[in-house]
Amino acid sequence: AQSVTQPDIHITVSEGASLELRCNYSYGATPYLFWYVQSPGQGLQLLLKYFSGDTLVQGIKGFEAEFKRSQSSFNLRKPSVHWSDAAEYFCAVGLSGGYNKLIFGAGTRLAVHP
């Protein structure tokens, strides 16, 4: 069955430090992969997506993610975290079959210390 695992429920980093949020997926076909961010009380906003091609993708707000097929991973990174990055981050995989069905991971809550 298709699934998305985000191993870290909570992560705390200091402002200015680097960040890596982990995401592993289980999916038999070529995955379409997404990272969304949810700020408190807000809806989800797309940070970046991977469909094919270059395995390192750039997104908004200085985020990037690297697709590693051998590890079934799509980890999100940012070289220097800002206090405004504190939010919930969701990894998702888009299933094939004609319909735009997203399977989400459980999310990682990021806290940023000043």
Added chain:
Amino acid sequence: DTAVSQTPKYLVTQMGNDKSIKCEQNLGHDTMYWYKQDSKKFLKIMFSYNNKELIINETVPNRFSPKSPDKAHLNLHINSLELGDSAVYFCASSQDSGRRYEQYFGPGTRLTVT
């Protein structure tokens, strides 16, 4: 201008009542979705409509009935509300139903059943 809007933002009601949540998108998209986010932040798709036609119907109780009067609107009606229905419900839309199309999320409706 809000791309995907939902009303109401908060909804508090008693068990057994019937309630509706409305969603509108002004992006000109063909496909709309309803997601449920539970208390642990887990997001799961419920329904999807493409050009007013139901294309995704996950295993949700029959008490939940989506209605799409036109491409820009997707409403969610819930009958005989139960405590377990308490959650945040997100509406989303995408340009089309293929998985390469980004989903744009509304701000959510927090439903509390007492």
